[in-house]
Amino acid sequence: xxxxxxxxxxxxxxFIAVPYAAYPQIxxxxxxxxxxxxxxxxxxxxxxxxxxxxxxxxxxxIGVTSAKYLPGARIVRAFNxxxxxxxxxxxxxxxxxxAIPLAGDDKDALAVASTLVHDAGFDAVVIGPxxxxxxxxxxxxxxxxxxxxxxxxxxxxxxx
Numbered sequence: 001x002x003x004x005x006x007x008x009x010x011x012x013x014x015f016i017a018v019p020y021a022a023y024p025q026i027x028x029x030x031x032x033x034x035x036x037x038x039x040x041x042x043x044x045x046x047x048x049x050x051x052x053x054x055x056x057x058x059x060x061x062i063g064v065t066s067a068k069y070l071p072g073a074r075i076v077r078a079f080n081x082x083x084x085x086x087x088x089x090x091x092x093x094x095x096x097x098x099a100i101p102l103a104g105d106d107k108d109a110l111a112v113a114s115t116l117v118h119d120a121g122f123d124a125v126v127i128g129p130x131x132x133x134x135x136x137x138x139x140x141x142x143x144x145x146x147x148x149x150x151x152x153x154x155x156x157x158x159x160x
Contacts, residue, residue, distance in 0.1 A: 008030055013113075020046070020053055020054065034070055038074045041080070042078060061137075062133050063129075063132070075109070081145070086098075102126050102127060103135075
C-alpha cells in the first residue's frame with residue numbers, strides 16, 4: 001500500500017474523489033506535487049457535509065473552486081455527475097454508451113481524460129472550460145442524467 005504522496009508521485013493522472021471540504025488541505029499538503037499533473041476531479045460539494053466550501057463552490061463554480069485549491073494542477077471535472085453506483089452499472093452498457101460530461105481548461109488534459117472515460121466504458125462529452133463544470137454539478141441541469149453522447153451535447157448546447 002502506498003501513501004498519498006507516493007501515489008501522486010507515481011501517477012501521471014490523479015483521480016480525486018473525497019469529501020469536498022478536504023480540498024483546501026489537499027492543496028496545502030500536496031499542491032506542489034499535483035502541479036502539472038492531470039487531476040480528474042470527481043468531488044462534489046454538499047452543504048451538509050462540506051459547509052461553507054459548498055457555498056463557495058456554488059457561487060464561484062465548482063471547477064473554478066477546485067482550481068483555486070489545487071493551483072497548477074491540470075484539472076478536469078469528470079465522474080461527478082451522478083452517484084458512483086451508476087458508473088458501476090452503466091459501464092459498457094448495451095446499446096449506446098452513457099455519456100460522461102467533462103470540463104477543463106487544458107486541451108491535452110481533456111484528451112487524456114476523454115481516453116480514460118472511454119476505457120472505463122463511457123463516451124466523454126467535453127462541455128467546455130472549468131467554468132462550465134457548474135452545468136453538471138449537483139442540483140444543475142446536467143447532473144444525474146444517464147444520456148447518450150448526442151443527447152448530452154444537445155442539452156449542454158442549450159445551456160450556452
